[in-house]
Amino acid sequence: QVQLVESGGGLVQAGDSLRLSCAASGRTFSSYVMAWFRQAPGKEREFVAAINYSGLRTTYPDSVKGRFTISRDNAANTGYLQINSLKPEDTAIYYCAADSTYSSRSSYYTNGMTYWGKGTLVTVSS
DSSP: OEEEEEEOOEEEETTOOEEEEEEEEESOGGGSEEEEEEEOTTSOOEEEEEEOSSSSOEEOOTTTTTTEEEEEEGGGTEEEEEEOSOOGGGOEEEEEEEESOOOSOGGGGGGOOSEEOOOEEEEEEO
16 A cells, blocks of 8 residues: 655646655555546546656656656655646646556546545646
8 A cells, every 4th residue: 555645736827837746655656656637626537647667658648748747756755747837727636646557548547546645736827
């Protein structure tokens, strides 16, 4: 089992950049695939990025490619999501998640993940 705690959210302006962090504890972090999801007010949860165990492979939906970058530091048991050129429509609660299987297909992650953090709120003002 792994516990996940997100941080780094806040109020930013459109065009700014932000880096979210996901601190993991419990079982070996490098044993898990890590992913980020977001949920905007009144909308369904949306997958935005995933990274494999070593950090060498990543998956993004087309909607965020080029602006979102996922990374991980297994030695520090921490994952990251870098968001550039923030837009008001990026306003959402961002969740870190972990599971045992990696896929290069974005659609795979609609199945859900096993472990979840409680989320960090990102608000982008125009």
